[in-house]
Amino acid sequence: MKVQTLEELYRAKFHLIFRYLLKVGCSREDAEDIIQNTFYKAIENMIHLEVENPSAWLFKVATHNYYDLCRKQKRHPQVKVHDEFLENFLAHADEGERFVINQENKAEIHAVINQLKPSQANLLLLKYEMDLSYEQIGNLLNMKIDTVRVTLYRARNQFKKKWSGKSNERL
Structure with missing residues (x-):
């Protein structure tokens, strides 16, 4: 090194x-x-x-x-979601997810991300907002690339689970 x-x-x-x-x-x-x-x-x-x-x-x-x-300051850290996050997140999403997640749902996406564990929200932020590669995230967090992939996969699934629960509430 x-x-x-x-x-x-x-x-x-x-x-x-x-x-x-x-x-x-x-x-x-x-x-x-x-x-x-x-x-x-x-x-x-x-x-x-x-x-x-x-x-x-x-x-x-x-x-x-x-x-x-x-x-x-007695406040909870809040992840700020910007257009880059949505674009990158959608670029990695399936066609079904593209249907569910779109530009009109920005505020709801923000709320769901802030319901995730901070470690999951941070990973999603690093990947989709800051557009870092798995290798860059691994170096930054001192994690193996495979661990980053698996953890990010779980964070996306947790996001989807919370998102679907929010979708059911709207119906």
Whole structure:
């Protein structure tokens, strides 16, 4: 594995982590603070930091900092769904799913995603909103590619299950 300096990691991962934090509902200022604190912790612990995947470590610390901030503010993290999410999600969907999920259901999709476990919502966000590959998600979360595929498959199925329950409520 290539050894990266903290400066190289910062350049490579700042925008990715920043975009992710904004997509999960973090304000611009809070996202900047979280990233600053994350890299401060990395510098502070650099001597003792022996991690195989520093990118995943940074992502995990930033995510935990965001969840801590939400807890302090007594609010639940809310994933923001944008048009890119819908386009990418639909691009990977079956024909039957295309019929069910469309542009008119944006608010309902947002509500269903926020009913999922945070780990499932985050995976869907990374894949369909940020358009990351399985390999990129695996590197970011320090997961094997097969694990990413299986977990993402389960997250999609959970979404479909909750979506169908919501569809039955409307009838």
